[in-house]
Amino acid sequence: MKTQSALNTYIKETGGWVASQLEACTRCGICADACHFYQALGNPEYAPVWKLEPLRRAYEQRFTVAGKLKLALGLEKKLTDSDLEHWSKIVYEACTVCDKCAFVCPMGIELGLLIHEVRTGLAASGVVPGDLAEATEKQKTLGSPLGVTDEMWRERIDWITDEWEEKIPVDKPGAETLVVFTSIELMKFPDNLAAIAKILNKASENWTTSSTGREVVNFGFFEADEELTKLFMYRVFKAAEDLGVKRIVISECGHAYEAFRWTAPNIMKVPKGIEIIHITELIHQLWKNGRIKIKEGAFDDGVITFHDSCKIQRLGGLIKQPREVLKVLAPKNFKEMTPNKEQAMCCGGGGGVISIKEAEANRYAVFEMKMEQMQDIKAEAVCMVCSNCRLQFVDSLAHFNSTIKVHSLAELVSKALV
Ligand code: SF4
Ligand code: SF4
Incomplete structure (x- = not known):
């Protein structure tokens, strides 16, 4: 059967x-x-x-x-x-x-x-592996693969607003930009969510989050269930249409970026006239247009390298944007791993792998190679633009007792704002 x-x-x-x-x-x-x-x-x-x-x-x-x-x-x-x-x-x-x-x-x-x-x-x-199927079911029924309900989402947004003293608009009428975060940022890396809010507020971006289109991760896409893939994206597209925004900003999730940019137009009706970009592109644009200023050399914590996320850099082509910003943040201390850019090696946690307990040994074995690439250039820190990768780095570096620090680009930029 x-x-x-x-x-x-x-x-x-x-x-x-x-x-x-x-x-x-x-x-x-x-x-x-x-x-x-x-x-x-x-x-x-x-x-x-x-x-x-x-x-x-x-x-x-x-x-x-x-x-x-x-x-x-x-x-x-x-x-x-x-x-x-x-x-x-x-x-x-x-x-x-x-x-x-x-x-x-x-x-x-x-x-x-x-x-x-x-x-x-x-x-x-x-x-489908049980853990993956369970996360998909949670996204279907609760709206998030981590089981974040509407109420929990609200409470968490309020908590981040208070803790970091940064305004995070929700369902703001007349907003032009809808930013859709991942549950990983919301629950595990709230500092990243606050950092993005700080950058957008500093740039006076007319932005909002949505209480109905609040999850950018797509476990239907990881499973490869087309109906669920469409359903999870439909929630975001519907929210964007209801709010009347001009663009959707995909926060830190590489697979979501692929799904919204390239898969959606091939499998479903997408709203016309709404641009879809990744948060890396937006930060780069704001800096290039002079809407935010970044203090040169603000990162002063040893050699830092950049991890290219498969779907954002190899597939999405956003290769020069994070590097241009990192070279301002750490002009003397930025070093490339080998291989890098389009040829970079995956961290081992994407595609849903990190959510599967039984894949743990595979994931760590792969990450060990990534760690060697960082050790070869004596990196003391690594920066990236995908929270799924970040989760894999944080978990695996702890597993291997490494002292290499993990940063998101948004977090480094937010700390270096002039
Ligand atoms: S075996 Fe060779 S031709 Fe076939 S998919 Fe792999 S690289 Fe391509
Ligand atoms: S994990 Fe291996 S098989 Fe899968 S897409 Fe990457 S290179 Fe290909």
């Missing part, structure tokens, strides 16, 4: 585009060396191309002569429920959908999108 749901999904999805992608693969294996899970753990099943196997089998066995022959001769088996359980562990617990593999593939195969398709089949069959 589970297998049938997955197969139906795969067969439905294997139209022209998926088929052409699967046929183009030469099995060269170059993508394997780009995958941090494969590099860190050496498990051949973590090779990106192997993660596509359920999709490939469904497609070949249904549509190609070779696939039908392999099946008839017993060279290949049909997918079973236990195969699905097995691949669920591979594609949810050992893949952050970071797309580094696609970046290096000489055939231009969009591995990240195809792995998302594999997840779609698994989600349709209900073969």
Whole structure:
């Protein structure tokens, strides 16, 4: 039964585009060396191309002569429920959908999108890791994957307003900019939320938050359940339309940035005339336009490096913006890790991985490589623009007893405002 749901999904999805992608693969294996899970753990099943196997089998066995022959001769088996359980562990617990593999593939195969398709089949069959499914359910019923209810959200916003003495408008009529935060910022990094508020207030930005479109993270997108992905984005789009804002600012979540910028227009009706940008772009614009001033050299706490988030930098292209700001904040102490920018290695916590307890060992193994990259340049601090990455850094650095400090760009800028 589970297998049938997955197969139906795969067969439905294997139209022209998926088929052409699967046929183009030469099995060269170059993508394997780009995958941090494969590099860190050496498990051949973590090779990106192997993660596509359920999709490939469904497609070949249904549509190609070779696939039908392999099946008839017993060279290949049909997918079973236990195969699905097995691949669920591979594609949810050992893949952050970071797309580094696609970046290096000489055939231009969009591995990240195809792995998302594999997840779609698994989600349709209900073969999703329990922790991930639980967080998705909380987002569906309570409005937040961390279980933050409307009441809790209000209380937390009031508390941050009082504690940091920074105005955080809610449902402000006539606002032009709607900022949508993550529950991670709200509950675990309230300093980041306060920092963003401080920057926007200093710039006299006409901004607001929304009590109904209050969660930017999208666990439907992590699971690859299209209906839930749309529902979670619809809540934000509806709030933006009701408020009549001109733009939606995605706060610190890389996957949310991908979902709103690139996925939404392909799967749902998006409101016309509303710009969607990431908070990094907004901070950079405010500084470039002279609406905020940043004190040069304000960061004075040793060597600092920048962690490129897969969806914001590699996919989103926001590579120069944070660097230009960091070079003002720490002109003498900013150093790049290797690899960096588009080629940077994922932190290991994205794509929902950090929410899955059983993926912990994978996540730490990957992070150890990231930590070595920071140690190689003797970094004493690291800056980033995604709160999901930040959670992975804070948790993993503590796990490895590292003293490297973790900062968000907004937090550093807010402390350096002239
Ligand atoms: S790098 Fe591209 S062509 Fe080579 S195995 Fe991976 S997906 Fe296939
Ligand atoms: S998307 Fe990233 S984590 Fe997933 S297989 Fe490709 S390189 Fe590995």
